[in-house]
Amino acid sequence: MVEKIRHQLFLPKPVSDRLEALAAKPGASKSAILTDAVTAWLNRRGASELEDRFALRLDRMTSAIGRLERDGHIQLETLALFVRYELAIQAPLAENDSAGRAIAAKRFEAFIAQVGRQIAAGRRTIVDSFGAVAESGQ
Known part of the structure; x- marks a missing residue:
């Protein structure tokens, strides 16, 4: 059996009313509903922390790829202009x-x-x- 610890919560009246309505259904309890809600919230927070850890790295990689793309366009444009120039000045x-x-x-x-x-x-x-x-x- 999992050890359980008692917590005392203060909820706003509208939230408390909704919790009471949900707990009134057969097979439901306030503890089970709150356990599920807190577990879901903590799981989402964990996913957010993982996203926060990789967001900076992904932003840096996106910037690097953008610079590579820009450099590639510059190189292609330079080559195209050079070829056009050479073809224009060289006699066939x-x-x-x-x-x-x-x-x-x-x-x-x-x-x-x-x-x-x-x-x-x-x-x-x-x-x-x-x-x-x-x-x-x-």
């Missing part, structure tokens, strides 16, 4: 310029290889380039 190759196309293919392969090396090494060109400029005092 003539159809029969096989030497020019061969040089372009080699440059493209070198570019792809460099991107692969940078990613594999975990380096970022912008950070590395601007970090070197900042350290040299330029």
Whole structure:
């Protein structure tokens, strides 16, 4: 048998009247109703504490994801503008310029290889380039 401790409560008249009406039903008692109500309230409070503990961390993660999304948009816009600029200033190759196309293919392969090396090494060109400029005092 569970040990029970007596508590004396003061309830507002309307709440007390509702408790009396509920306890008047067969198989109900004030103690059982109040035990259920207090247990439910404590359980909700425990869930709220758990939410409070993780809310700050979730807010920080949401902010970080927002910054990553913003940075991704900046990178894509920068790349798109660069490509548009390059296509606007570079003259197209003539159809029969096989030497020019061969040089372009080699440059493209070198570019792809460099991107692969940078990613594999975990380096970022912008950070590395601007970090070197900042350290040299330029």
